[in-house]
Amino acid sequence: MSSYVTDSLIAEDIEQYLALHERKSLMRFITCGSVDDGKSTLIGRLLYDTKMIFEDQLAGLEADSKAMGTQGQELDFALLVDGLAAEREQGITIDVAYRFFATEKRKFIVADTPGHEQYTRNMVTGASTADLAVILIDARQGVLTQTRRHSYLVQLLGIRNVVLAVNKMDLVGWSEARFREIVADYQAFADLIGIKSFTAIPISGLKGDNIASLSAASPWYQGPALLSHLEEAPLHESRMEERPFRMAVQWVNRPNLNFRGFTGLVSSGQARPGDGLRVLPSGKTTRLKEIPGMGGSAALARAGQSVTLTFEDEIDCSRGDVIVASDAPCEVADQFEATLVWMGEAEMLPGRPYLLKLGTQVVTATVTAPKYEVNVNTLEHLASKTLSLNAIGVVNLSTDRAIAFESFEDNPALGGFILIDRMSNATVAAGMIRFALRRSQNIHWQALDVDREAHAALKNQRPKVVWFTGLSGSGKSTIANLVEKKLHALGKHTFLLDGDNIRHGLNRDLGFTDADRVENIRRVGEVAKLMTDAGLIVLTAFISPFRAERRMVRELMAPGEFLEVWVSTPLEVAEARDVKGLYKKARSGQLKNFTGIDSPYEPPETPELVVDTVTLSAEEAADRVVAALLGAAER
Structure with a gap:
């Protein structure tokens, strides 16, 4: 037979093979459970039993197994999945590993998710697109804290198909009594968290029992083998x-x-x-x-x-x-109750604006302090003012405009979202909408006949916000006061919002934590916006240490109405002045969360004006601000 004919037959076989696979349905599933329950080993066994390992991979696996000092077995299947050096050294899964395999009936993408609590966000990432979850339990250990934690997350993320794989049954002599005991314990917890049904299968990932086919080691088990169940389980799309x-x-x-x-x-x-x-x-x-x-x-x-x-x-x-x-539309709203899984290294700051991405919709959203944080291990509802890495909580959030949505339980594609930090562009949370707040449907904008243009015209000026930012002792309040006196003398209508004065009234309930500082500026920004609606030139003197909140206030204003003035005074100069004695208290430990000492200050990156109070007097700095303000007003 000529090489041409041979090549043609091979090409035809490949084409038929690809066509066959194209028609197969695709299931995405995850394996999860506690550390060392055998998740990676199980996936390696699935790849091996479905003949998805090439000869060179098999040879490499044999060499790696010997190099890792594997005892009592020829192959360590976990090495097929644990790709990171740290994973192999510690014998644990850290990152999410995705693997593909196929059978005669279906294609599969499996995610091996981390078992340790500190990698909860990685587990959530792997579970976000899954049709099914395989929760592994070591038959010797039974239901553990991480088993409960991952089961709660599986239920939270809307995965309806759950397999309870009781692994390492060979190490308990394939005891039916032990298997039934574990299933009963898990059933009690599943009922508590709302998992309505699950399929329990006794397996040995190491030996391959009840994985690709039923094993003679468990004649008392009459259910399906794991692979058979995966082939028949319903997909999310069918639902x-x-x-x-x-x-x-x-x-x-x-x-x-x-x-x-x-x-x-x-x-x-x-x-x-x-x-x-x-x-x-x-x-x-x-x-x-x-x-x-x-x-x-x-x-x-x-x-x-x-x-x-x-x-x-x-x-x-x-x-x-x-x-x-048209006859069955989903809801549209701008305020929601949602569950958040916090994935950012920095804690959530209530009141800070984040980008919310839901499907193809991208809006700005602010999050309130949690209604409660969930202790996943005990299911307790805990009081909390924020959420830290891997924490789960229920919050209210509001968006800057209405979006179309459905509850996550009904439609994950229109109920699941991510929050993105606007400064770093990093994903900081995954969220699930529970329902729209009733007030979002009952509050509407009232049309007013005397608008902001009419107010400004009456005062013969263009509304502005002059936002002074800088360290305590930099001279913000002094310069802002001088600027207002000069504008008043010119016949301008102004109002000065000073940081200390505001905390005597509107913001007297706030402290100086990062979360309280965010809320402080959020409130001041809303007040400043209302004052510009009245046609005023608003001067604000606040440390306002975070760029995100200064940007939030800028975006509240019309283009060209926000003038950021950075009163650029080095920390050592501001501390040497220490007019109010605050730096001395902060250095002695009497005053916590003080900007520049134990709380950060983020200098403006592109302010409209920088004034250096080391080289300029307060009077000179005020003149520069007035000149910049009037110049901008003329433009």
Whole structure:
């Protein structure tokens, strides 16, 4: 047979193989449980039993197993998954490892998630897209704290298919009594946290018992082997097909003037040409005209498909909008109760604005202090003012505009979100919307006939906020007071908000923790905005140590109305002045959370004006501010 014929047959076989796999459904699942319950070993065994290991990998595994000093077995399957050096050295999983394998019936992507509590955020990342969770328990240890913690997270993240894999049964002599005892203990906890059902399977990941096929070692077990169960378990997409149609718009497809389509992933339901559709949050309605594709128009768009839709009417629709069934729309709101899993190294600061990304919608959101923090180990509700790394809490959050959503339990795609730090662009939390707050539906903007332009025109000036920031003792209040006197003499209508004065009234309930400082500036920013609505030039003198909050206030104002003045005084100079004796108290430990000593100050990166009070007198600095302010007003 010629090489050409051979190559053609090989190519044909490959094409048939790829076509076969393309038609298979895909399941994503996670393995989780306590440290050393055998998660990585189980995944390695699945890869081995489904023949997803190449010969060179197998040879490498044999060499690695010998190098790691594995005792009593030929292969250490965990080494197939634990790729980090630290993981191999410690014998634990740290990062989330994803592996692919396939059987005759289905394709799989499995995430090996960390067992240790300090890597909870990694586990949440792996579970966020899973259809099923395999929770491992060491038959010798039974239900442990981390078993409870991961089971709670699995339930919290909406994973409905749960497998309880009681591992290392060979080390307890395949005792049916021990297996039944563990299942009963887990059942009691599952009932407590709301896991309605689970499938319990006795296994040995090391030996391969009840993994790919049923083992003679457990004749008393009549259920399925693990792999058989994974092949038959329902997928998330099949459940979502039964719900009303939802599609978040990812891209407006406009190749030419004759075509305008809206592309995205259908998260739930089905839609056919002629079906009524509604675009949220605007609420505009139309009908589905066509579902165009590479092979021609499709008759149906269903959950799990990425499609392009065209409308019968020319209505406004763009990225971030959500297309829904017109007769069964989802809710639209701007205030919610949500569960947060905090993933940031720095603790959550209530009142600080974060970016909230839900599907293709991106808005600014602020979070209140937690209603409570959940002790996952005991399920207690704990009082807390913030959330630290790996903490879980229930909070209220508000967004700067209304968004389309569903509860996470009903539709994870429209109820699950992440919070992003606006300064570092790092993801700091994963969240699940529980429901919209009733007040979000009952509060509306009242139209006023005398608006901010009318107020400003009456005063013959343009509203402004002059925001003085700097260390305590830098001279902010002194300069702000002089600036107001000069503006008053020029006939300008002003008001000075001073940090100390505000804390005697509006903010007297706040301390000096980072969270309280954030709330202090949030309140002052809202007051300053109201005063600009009245047409005033507002002067503020606050340390305001964090860039995020200064940026938040800037964004409350109209473009050009915010003038940031950095009173740039070195710490040693400000401390030498120590007019109020605060630095002395801070150095002696009598005053905690003092900016510059044991609390950070983040200097402005691009202020409109910098005044150096070492080289300038307060009078000279005030003149520069007035000149900059009046110059900006003329522009």
